[in-house]
Amino acid sequence: MSMLNIELPGLSLKNPIMPASGCFGFGREYSQFYDLSMLGAIMIKATTVEPRFGNPTPRVAETTAGMLNAIGLQNPGLEKVISEELPWLAQYDVPIIANVAGSLEEDYVTVAKRISQAPNVHALELNISCPNVKEGGMAFGTIPEVARVLTRRVKEVSAVPVYVKLSPNVTNIVEMAKAIEAGGADGITMINTLVGMRLDLKTGKPILANRTGGLSGPAIKPVALRMIYEVSQAVDLPVIGMGGISSAEDVIEFFYAGASAVAVGTANFVDPFVCPTIIEQLPALIAQLGFDHISECTGRSWKQHGQLAYHRA
Amino acid sequence: MIKKEVCKIISQKEIASDIYELTVEAEFVSEIKTPGQFVHIRVGNGWDLLLRRPISISSFDKTLNQFTMIYRKEGKGTSCLAEMVPGMELDILGPLGNGFPVEEAEIGDTALLVGGGIGVPPLYELSKQLRAKGVKVVHVLGFQTESAVFYEQEFGETGVTYVATVDGSYGTKGFVTDVIDSRDLSFDCIYSCGPTPMLRALEQRYAGKKMFLSLEERMGCGIGACFACVCKQADDPSGVSYKKVCSDGPVFRAGEVLI
Numbered sequence: 417m418s419m420l421n422i423e424l425p426g427l428s429l430k431n432p433i434m435p436a437s438g439c440f441g442f443g444r445e446y447s448q449f450y451d452l453s454m455l456g457a458i459m460i461k462a463t464t465v466e467p468r469f470g471n472p473t474p475r476v477a478e479t480t481a482g483m484l485n486a487i488g489l490q491n492p493g494l495e496k497v498i499s500e501e502l503p504w505l506a507q508y509d510v511p512i513i514a515n516v517a518g519s520l521e522e523d524y525v526t527v528a529k530r531i532s533q534a535p536n537v538h539a540l541e542l543n544i545s546c547p548n549v550k551e552g553g554m555a556f557g558t559i560p561e562v563a564r565v566l567t568r569r570v571k572e573v574s575a576v577p578v579y580v581k582l583s584p585n586v587t588n589i590v591e592m593a594k595a596i597e598a599g600g601a602d603g604i605t606m607i608n609t610l611v612g613m614r615l616d617l618k619t620g621k622p623i624l625a626n627r628t629g630g631l632s633g634p635a636i637k638p639v640a641l642r643m644i645y646e647v648s649q650a651v652d653l654p655v656i657g658m659g660g661i662s663s664a665e666d667v668i669e670f671f672y673a674g675a676s677a678v679a680v681g682t683a684n685f686v687d688p689f690v691c692p693t694i695i696e697q698l699p700a701l702i703a704q705l706g707f708d709h710i711s712e713c714t715g716r717s718w719k720q721h722g723q724l725a726y727h728r729a
Numbered sequence: 730m731i732k733k734e735v736c737k738i739i740s741q742k743e744i745a746s747d748i749y750e751l752t753v754e755a756e757f758v759s760e761i762k763t764p765g766q767f768v769h770i771r772v773g774n775g776w777d778l779l780l781r782r783p784i785s786i787s788s789f790d791k792t793l794n795q796f797t798m799i800y801r802k803e804g805k806g807t808s809c810l811a812e813m814v815p816g817m818e819l820d821i822l823g824p825l826g827n828g829f830p831v832e833e834a835e836i837g838d839t840a841l842l843v844g845g846g847i848g849v850p851p852l853y854e855l856s857k858q859l860r861a862k863g864v865k866v867v868h869v870l871g872f873q874t875e876s877a878v879f880y881e882q883e884f885g886e887t888g889v890t891y892v893a894t895v896d897g898s899y900g901t902k903g904f905v906t907d908v909i910d911s912r913d914l915s916f917d918c919i920y921s922c923g924p925t926p927m928l929r930a931l932e933q934r935y936a937g938k939k940m941f942l943s944l945e946e947r948m949g950c951g952i953g954a955c956f957a958c959v960c961k962q963a964d965d966p967s968g969v970s971y972k973k974v975c976s977d978g979p980v981f982r983a984g985e986v987l988i
């Protein structure tokens with residue numbers, strides 16, 4: 417019997433490991449390294465109505481145990497994603513979570529309605545938390561009422577369950593989580609990147625052309641854990657956790673904090689095999705920790721003794 | 730095919746001030762297609778220096794399964810790399826990208842190879858391959874100062890080699906373009922790698938010439954997945970058409986992308 421299968425709204429996962437949006441493109445590049453059907457799911461790059469070029473370069477800068485990015489949601493646009501990327505991904509036995517982005521409420525609604533009808537899209541991830549686009553984006557992720565209304569509008573048109581991706585760039589993340597729960601979200605994904613900056617020693621100017629960028633990688637793991645710990649107790653929605661995961665041990669920590677599945681982002685750049693490696697190492701680690709199934713780890717940091725495992729498949 | 734491999738260091742030596750020549754053994758040498766491809770090196774085993782470092786392949790030997798890189802000790806990653814000694818291992822992803830097209834130069838043609846600083850290394854393998862094919866090669870190599878000059882003799886073995894230094898401490902004083910002018914060099918095609926202002930100058934001065942330029946950009950994944958390293962296509966300057974330096978480049982035909 418599998419120790420790793422997980423059932424979440426819209427998602428029957430072989431295992432709870434999936435590449436995070438924006439760190440895996442539409443899968444093509446990583447398919448050179450391993451069979452994508454091994455993954456629990458794939459979160460594809462943010463899709464907007466029209467194609468976007470994104471920000472000027474440099475778009476990335478290294479930080480200690482982390483990196484900043486300001487890609488600016490570059491993507492080929494809704495039509496191309498539907499006509500080329502999703503059909504290509506359909507050759508793999510893996511559910512797709514489509515990351516939906518936009519500048520106006522209408523944009524989100526348009527993308528959500530169309531993309532949720534693609535046969536291999538099993539859930540949406542509303543990206544209301546991208547720190548790298550000037551217009552809109554960020555307001556959706558920082559003002560609870562705006563987030564609630566957007567969630568509701570998207571829920572009305574989506575053919576699949578809707579997860580909302582929370583931004584850590586807020587004073588009260590629980591308030592945001594409650595707002596999107598009130599809006600009818602089926603789940604939460606968290607966290608997106610933290611706004612940061614690096615300066616060039618010689619010029620004194622920001623390294624990134626966009627000046628600021630989103631911090632990701634191992635450096636943000638403690639922040640992600642704390643936020644998941646708070647949110648998973650405050651709402652009755654499953655959480656897909658992310659932020660600096662690079663090992664099987666990290667995955668367990670995220671489950672303890674309250675996650676029911678996890679996504680791996682930046683670590684793919686460091687080790688293209690990181691997802692299959694984690695999937696391979698998890699069963700032994702789970703057994704070593706004395707569990708029969710990974711779902712028993714969810715919320716262990718705050719659950720009372722004897723409380724039932726959540727979302728046990 | 731791109732491979733991720735733990736490679737043994739065969740040799741490493743400082744060949745000029747802060748310039749290191751590093752040779753490693755790797756199975757993926759058999760996968761190298763063109764001169765000018767690069768690799769992505771993980772520096773150290775921890776997560777402090779998170780991102781891999783892109784470094785060009787400067788020459789390779791398919792019978793020995795070895796390749797050589799030449800890099801400048803710059804920041805944290807390359808400083809860490811410079812500490813490594815033969816026998817130690819490096820986690821390398823490669824070969825990456827598309828290199829210089831040797832087939833674009835005809836037998837009997839004269840190819841001008843223009844390198845600036847740390848852009849010089851990938852031209853070495855190119856020079857050897859062009860020469861072996863029967864193309865006449867002329868090199869113009871630009872450096873900051875005398876102590877930074879490397880591989881003059883090696884390049885000299887495959888063709889005439891001119892050196893320029895910005896401060897005039899060695900060779901011609903000034904930039905590579907000053908050498909091309911003062912020597913009145915004639916050629917059928919140009920291959921170049923170096924700082925962007927140099928590539929831009931070449932592209933403007935020799936518009937219409939057959940020219941291939943190797944670009945540099947900060948990278949995340951190095952394989953085309955993260956959209957960190959994109960540049961605009963020249964035929965759509967205000968639009969959304971793009972190329973990725975890591976997977977479409979790093980070598981582009983002049984005029985293909987905006988630099």
Ligand SMILES: Cc1cc2nc3c(=O)[nH]c(=O)nc-3n(C[C@H](O)[C@H](O)[C@H](O)COP(=O)(O)OP(=O)(O)OC[C@H]3O[C@@H](n4cnc5c(N)ncnc54)[C@H](O)[C@@H]3O)c2cc1C
Pocket residue numbers: 477478767780781782783784785786798799800801802803804805806807808847850851944945946947948979
């Ligand atoms: C395709 C390609 C081929 C290259 N080939 C060579 C080569 O053959 N020899 C050589 O000496 N250098 C080469 N470079 C430049 C080399 O990648 C940088 O000098 C190196 O990454 C600096 O790392 P660091 O840790 O010393 O500097 P740090 O400043 O500590 O690096 C911090 C971050 O910025 C990135 N970075 C810094 N400078 C550059 C740069 N110029 N280009 C891209 N990323 C940069 C680093 O990779 C790292 O992620 C190449 C770059 C590219 C894109």
Ligand SMILES: Cc1cc2nc3c(=O)[nH]c(=O)nc-3n(C[C@H](O)[C@H](O)[C@H](O)COP(=O)(O)O)c2cc1C
Pocket residue numbers: 436437438439461462485487489515543546581607608609631632633634636658659660661679680681682683949955
């Ligand atoms: C280069 C890059 C691009 C990203 N693009 C997106 C995106 O398009 N949509 C999105 O919701 N999140 C995006 N993210 C955020 C990640 O999905 C993830 O939430 C974040 O990086 C934290 O996880 P990590 O530390 O494992 O990378 C991006 C992150 C990186 C590093």
Ligand code: FES
Pocket residue numbers: 947948949950951952953954955956957958959973974975976
């Ligand atoms: S570095 Fe990721 S796309 Fe080029």
